[in-house]
């Protein structure tokens with residue numbers, strides 16, 4: 001192989017690599033967005049969460065806690081604290097949600113009781129259908 005032909009092949013390979021690395025981001029930019037892969041709803045048997053108990057689930061890649069409250073029924077909240085994003089825990093004895101990071105506390109309606117959280121916990125839509133709790 002002559003030197004001139006070898007250099008031509010090397011330049012062609014480098015050029016096509018450079019063109020590909022420029023074209024790919026452009027094609028991705030103009031391509032339509034991927035479909036929304038969010039879960040529409042999750043069903044849990046009511047009997048899986050006894051009165052006063054809670055169950056943790058993952059809904060649309062977010063940690064969620066579903067609580068079967070005394071007198072008020074089922075409710076679901078994001079577990080992500082509105083202060084700095086730690087995950088709150090359900091304290092069955094105190095009937096509160098407690099953030100382990102800075103001692104923020106929330107009542108079982110999601111309202112801030114104490115500590116630094118600036119907002120209530122976001123509620124997740126929930127309905128009771130027959131024997132099931134449907135989240136989402």
Ligand code: FES
Pocket residue numbers: 081082083084085086099100101102103104115116117
């Ligand atoms: S992150 Fe929850 S109180 Fe600070």
